[in-house]
Amino acid sequence: MMMQFVTPILRQSPRLCRGGVGAGVDVVLSNFTSPSNSSSSIRHEHSKQLLRAYSSSSPSSSSSAAAAAHTLLILGKPGGGKGTISSKILSDFPQFKHVSTGDELRQHVRTGTELGLQAKKFMDEGLLVPDEVMIKMVLSTTQSASATGQSLLLDGFPRTLSQAQSLDNTLTINHVINLCIPNEIIVERISDRWIHPASGRVYSYSYRPPKVHGIDDETGEQLVQRDDDKPASVMRRLEKYEEATRPLVDYYRDKGVLQTFKGTMSDVIYVDVKRWLEEKLACDDDEEDEKEMKG
Numbered sequence: 455m456m457m458q459f460v461t462p463i464l465r466q467s468p469r470l471c472r473g474g475v476g477a478g479v480d481v482v483l484s485n486f487t488s489p490s491n492s493s494s495s496i497r498h499e500h501s502k503q504l505l506r507a508y509s510s511s512s513p514s515s516s517s518s519a520a521a522a523a524h525t526l527l528i529l530g531k532p533g534g535g536k537g538t539i540s541s542k543i544l545s546d547f548p549q550f551k552h553v554s555t556g557d558e559l560r561q562h563v564r565t566g567t568e569l570g571l572q573a574k575k576f577m578d579e580g581l582l583v584p585d586e587v588m589i590k591m592v593l594s595t596t597q598s599a600s601a602t603g604q605s606l607l608l609d610g611f612p613r614t615l616s617q618a619q620s621l622d623n624t625l626t627i628n629h630v631i632n633l634c635i636p637n638e639i640i641v642e643r644i645s646d647r648w649i650h651p652a653s654g655r656v657y658s659y660s661y662r663p664p665k666v667h668g669i670d671d672e673t674g675e676q677l678v679q680r681d682d683d684k685p686a687s688v689m690r691r692l693e694k695y696e697e698a699t700r701p702l703v704d705y706y707r708d709k710g711v712l713q714t715f716k717g718t719m720s721d722v723i724y725v726d727v728k729r730w731l732e733e734k735l736a737c738d739d740d741e742e743d744e745k746e747m748k749g
């Protein structure tokens with residue numbers, strides 16, 4: 455395990471509540487152009503229709519954008535620390551409800567639902583589950599949360615431009631955390647990750663080793679490597695990220711809501727994430743107060 459320690463590079467911004475969010479522009483990604491072709495626009499149109507159908511079936515959906523207090527999105531390559539950073543955010547900012555599409559899909563696979571059976575073949579191959587399936591799944595999870603004004607932390611969705619554009623119809627994403635981790639660190643981390651399939655408990659031989667090698671601490675059962683954590687699948691997932699998910703970096707940067715955090719160690723990166731998020735939430739609250747005073 456490489457013990458290299460690199461300080462995350464965060465382009466620090468002064469406290470700027472309006473227009474200041476773009477201060478985290480990541481020049482490394484700025485020359486990326488989004489692929490667009492007719493089949494993706496057909497898919498997008500289909501996704502939008504699906505989303506409209508689901509939105510109109512919920513009495514609360516028309517006001518869901520306003521009802522969700524904050525929607526935070528965490529973007530990054532597979533194995534790039536999204537899960538770790540998310541759990542730290544949830545522990546420091548308990549107002550957020552975690553919506554992890556990867557966790558949710560794995561739960562469906564474990565319990566053998568129809569959706570799980572449908573998704574498994576894509577997941578095992580390191581491919582993305584079709585947009586239509588994902589939109590349907592996420593909306594049923596987020597609708598009740600947004601109806602009650604619950605803040606959301608989206609982890610793993612949206613993952614394609616089409617999903618993002620569809621989501622815009624019902625939710626406003628206020629802030630986006632873009633984690634930028636070198637590929638070699640990711641490959642190393644993923645090969646280190648083993649799980650207990652029945653519970654979904656995750657171990658890392660470097661950071662959170664089981665008490666006994668290869669054995670789950672609680673049940674004594676065998677640990678396994680996720681099919682999509684095997685080397686060929688990891689490479690495909692990284693390729694898919696570049697092709698399908700990377701365009702979201704530009705998409706959210708253009709909206710002025712993206713902040714990039716670079717580094718190799720989640721604990722170190724998180725110090726900056728936390729400071730930035732505290733600032734953003736404080737700014738949002740100030741703006742809400744201002745609105746209330748005016749209104």
Ligand code: AMP
Nearest residue numbers: 532555556577581582583588610611613
């Ligand atoms: P994750 O744990 O977030 O890396 O997700 C594991 C796998 O679930 C991915 O490799 C995809 O096959 C699938 N998946 C999760 N979220 C999405 C999404 N938003 N769109 C398509 N596939 C997804």
